Amino acid sequence: MTLDAHSLRCTECGSGIPGDAVASDFRCPNCQGLYEVVYPWSASRSAAQTPATPVSDTRFPNPSALRWLWQERRTSTLPIDQSGVWRFRDLLPIVKSENVVTLREGNTPLYDLPRCAAAAGLDWLLAKHQGMNPTGSFKDTGMTAALSVAAERGFQWVACASTGNTSAAMAAYAARAGLRSIVFIPEGKIAWGKLAQSMDYGALTIQLKTDFDGCVRILTDLVRRFPIYLLNSVNPYRLEGQKTPAFELVEQLDGQVPEHIIVPGGNLANSSALGKGFQEMHQLGLIPHLPKISIIQAEGANPLYRWFIDSNRIMKPVTADTRATAIRIGNPASWRKAANVIDDLGGWCEQVSEQEIALAKAQIGAEGVGCEPASAVTLAGIKKLVALGKVTREERAVLILTGNTLKDPQYTIDYHRNALLTDEELAAATPLQRSQHGALAKAPIVLDADTDTVLRTLEVHMRTEPVPQPV
Ligand code: F0G
Numbered sequence: 001m002t003l004d005a006h007s008l009r010c011t012e013c014g015s016g017i018p019g020d021a022v023a024s025d026f027r028c029p030n031c032q033g034l035y036e037v038v039y040p041w042s043a044s045r046s047a048a049q050t051p052a053t054p055v056s057d058t059r060f061p062n063p064s065a066l067r068w069l070w071q072e073r074r075t076s077t078l079p080i081d082q083s084g085v086w087r088f089r090d091l092l093p094i095v096k097s098e099n100v101v102t103l104r105e106g107n108t109p110l111y112d113l114p115r116c117a118a119a120a121g122l123d124w125l126l127a128k129h130q131g132m133n134p135t136g137s138f139k140d141t142g143m144t145a146a147l148s149v150a151a152e153r154g155f156q157w158v159a160c161a162s163t164g165n166t167s168a169a170m171a172a173y174a175a176r177a178g179l180r181s182i183v184f185i186p187e188g189k190i191a192w193g194k195l196a197q198s199m200d201y202g203a204l205t206i207q208l209k210t211d212f213d214g215c216v217r218i219l220t221d222l223v224r225r226f227p228i229y230l231l232n233s234v235n236p237y238r239l240e241g242q243k244t245p246a247f248e249l250v251e252q253l254d255g256q257v258p259e260h261i262i263v264p265g266g267n268l269a270n271s272s273a274l275g276k277g278f279q280e281m282h283q284l285g286l287i288p289h290l291p292k293i294s295i296i297q298a299e300g301a302n303p304l305y306r307w308f309i310d311s312n313r314i315m316k317p318v319t320a321d322t323r324a325t326a327i328r329i330g331n332p333a334s335w336r337k338a339a340n341v342i343d344d345l346g347g348w349c350e351q352v353s354e355q356e357i358a359l360a361k362a363q364i365g366a367e368g369v370g371c372e373p374a375s376a377v378t379l380a381g382i383k384k385l386v387a388l389g390k391v392t393r394e395e396r397a398v399l400i401l402t403g404n405t406l407k408d409p410q411y412t413i414d415y416h417r418n419a420l421l422t423d424e425e426l427a428a429a430t431p432l433q434r435s436q437h438g439a440l441a442k443a444p445i446v447l448d449a450d451t452d453t454v455l456r457t458l459e460v461h462m463r464t465e466p467v468p469q470p471v
Contacts, residue, residue, distance in 0.1 A: 005093040008035040008236060009042075011337055019094070020153065024223045026234045034334060035236045036276065037094065043283045061090050063285040070251065079104065085141050085244045091280060092145060092240040099152040101177040105140040106244060108132045110252045113367050113399070116360075116379055119436075121386045123394050126258070127364070127378075128249055131371055131404035135197060138242065138270060138402045139169035145241030146231050147173040155229040156180060159222070161215035162232075163266065163326045164194025165403055170231050171201035182228065184208055184215040189325055191372070191408035211320065212267075213331045233269030234333050242270055246277030249398065250287055257287045260397040262378040262385075265295035265304050265349070266327030268338035270402065275341035292347040294390075295338055296381030298322035298374075299351045301329055304338060308349035315339075323411060323420070324357055326374035326403060348390050352380035355425045358415050359433055362440040365412070370405030417443045439466060 009016045012033025019037070026035060041060045070088060073081035080086045080097055084106015089097070110128050117125035130138030147170065150158050158174050159182040160166050167183035174181035183198045187207040198205045208215050216232065223230045233239065250257060257278075263271045271293055281287045297305050301320035307313060320330035332338070342349060352360075360383070361376035378399035385391040405412065414420040418441055429437065447453050 005039050006037050009038045010034070011036050011340070019149075024228075024230060025220050026230060026236065034234055034337060036337075037092075037236050037240050039091075039093070041284065042280070060284060066090055066284070066286065067255075070247070082107075083144065084108065084248055085144050085241045088244045088247045091247070091284075092244070094145065094237055094240055095148045095152045099148055100144070101148045101151055101173050102144050103134040103140065103172060103176060105133050105144050105241075106248060108245065108248070110249065110398075111367070111369050113364065113369065113379075115367055116363050119363055120379065120383045121393060122382070122391070122397065125382070125397055125399065127369060127371075127399045127401050128245060128252075129369065129371070129401045130245060131375065131401055131407070133169075135165075135168045135172045136193070136404035136407055137165035137169060137372075138245070138400070139165045140173075141244055142233065142238035142240075142242040142269075142273070143169040143173045143231065146235045146237040147177060147179070149237045150229040150231070151177045151179060153229070155227065157182065157226075157228045158231050159184070159219060159228045160231040161185070161212060161219045162190075162194075163212050163328055164190035164198075165326055165407070166232065167203065167205070168194050168197035168201070171198040171203035174203070175201045180204070182206065184219050186211045186215055186328075189328060191325055192410060193407040212329050213317070213320070216331075216333065232333070233267055239269055239273035239276060242273035243277030243280070245400070246274050247281065247286075250281065255287075256396075257289055258291050258396040258398045260347070260391055260395055261291050261293045261400060262382050262397060263293060263295055263400045264324075264327055264374050264377045264402055265297045265338060266301070266329045266332065266374065267334055268295070268304060268332040269334040270400070271295045272334055272337035272341050274400070275345055278345070290345050293341050293345050294347040294381065294385060295342065295349045296377040297349065297351050298324050298327055298357060298377060299353050301327055302351045303330060303332060304335055305349045305351040307335070307339065308342070313339075322357075323354055324373035324377060325408070326372060327377070348385060350381045350384050352377050352384065353425070353428065355421055355429050355433065356380040356383075358420055359429075359436055359440070361412075362415060362437070364401070365405060366440055369401070371401040372403035372405060372407040373411050375399075375401040375403050416441050 010028035010033045013031040073087045082104045083102040113125045133140035160170050161184040181203040183203045183205045300322040307315045317331035320328045360379035
């Protein structure tokens with residue numbers, strides 16, 4: 001990889017700095033804005049919508065050569081080629097190849113969800129399952145990138161504040177690289193699977209008696225005082241890794257671009273990372289047009305939704321509360337980047353209720369795919385976008401499922417035992433939603449270990465159980 005290439009540009013005031021000159025909190029000293037990584041071939045924000053640039057410009061990687069190279073690497077046995085992030089390293093020259101820390105992230109499946117499509121009123125619906133990454137979430141694609149930078153720059157300690165997935169990914173990649181990691185998580189507000197991972201991978205795990213936003217405040221103070229490398233998504237190198245699922249998705253669709261991408265919104269970095277990926281592909285002539293990107297938030301953690309519907313477009317932090325703990329964030333650091341993606345690519349922001357999230361999660365589970373609650377907001381949200389006429393029946397939409405169903409087993413078990421939703425939440429459901437809940441909830445049955453008893457029970461179930469529609 002040639003490193004002649006990258007620098008950082010403030011997304012607020014536009015000022016540029018070399019990559020290694022950035023402050024430890026990754027904020028612009030002029031305006032406190034966040035940076036993005038830029039390359040000699042990067043467009044300005046206003047030019048990002050312009051059609052493909054002529055390939056004769058030598059600063060630009062050649063699109064046909066890139067497509068060929070990325071396919072070729074699929075057959076290689078080198079770890080860096082087997083990674084679904086570094087296979088695209090020509091478009092993220094941020095570290096030397098020998099410094100890459102990889103768990104062979106990326107290469108995630110694209111599933112069709114025919115029953116969810118029908119439930120949403122669509123002809124077809126796809127899901128790119130980022131929960132099939134090594135630590136079970138999309139965070140791995142960003143962590144391989146930013147942790148590699150930390151290792152190359154000689155940091156001994158890395159840290160993040162997290163609702164659980166970033167910390168799991170950071171702890172794993174730090175362990176691979178032999179770095180020490182510190183995790184700050186809100187006490188009692190993250191899923192067990194995620195807490196277990198950060199301990200398993202050897203992180204110093206600190207549960208703070210505050211929420212995610214409080215954890216971010218403390219950590220930001222700390223990194224200004226100690227040489228700890230900050231791995232929250234304000235770190236722009238994370239987003240370089242998180243843009244690569246856009247490349248992979250277009251490959252999986254044989255070069256076609258879906259009309260619509262639906263992403264959950266928490267701290268609001270992932271939506272902008274995917275937007276950057278698509279914009280770079282468009283700029284380089286790898287795709288003929290851009291998809292829309294819509295962002296879905298939980299009703300109880302909806303600052304971007306409030307900004308979106310506010311005629312004055314003012315961002316006001318909220319006190320966040322949702323059972324989708326991954327996106328329980330009231331003061332999202334990257335909100336302006338996400339807002340730019342909605343404005344530049346088109347798309348909407350929607351909010352969904354706890355009841356809608358639970359139903360959508362069960363519907364994705366019933367397709368044999370499954371995801372964690374925060375990911376299910378995408379299906380709940382697209383149902384609303386279809387109902388509002390923002391997505392049409394024949395449009396090709398892709399849900400980004402961000403986390404694995406095993407991350408939060410307690411949520412799933414509570415749902416199937418009818419112990420998740422309150423009576424008020426269920427009362428707010430439409431009759432159709434109530435009957436869907438009834439058909440999906442599958443509480444375990446406890447029986448005596450006696451064959452006749454088991455047979456009698458099975459007979460009842462075999463008579464009454466609806467047959468799933470064939471796929
Ligand atoms: N989905 C999952 C499963 C997540 O873990 C997160 C964020 C998001 C969606 C939202 O992505 O923040 O880029 O808008 N989790 C972070 C964490 C905050 O600490 O693991 P975003």
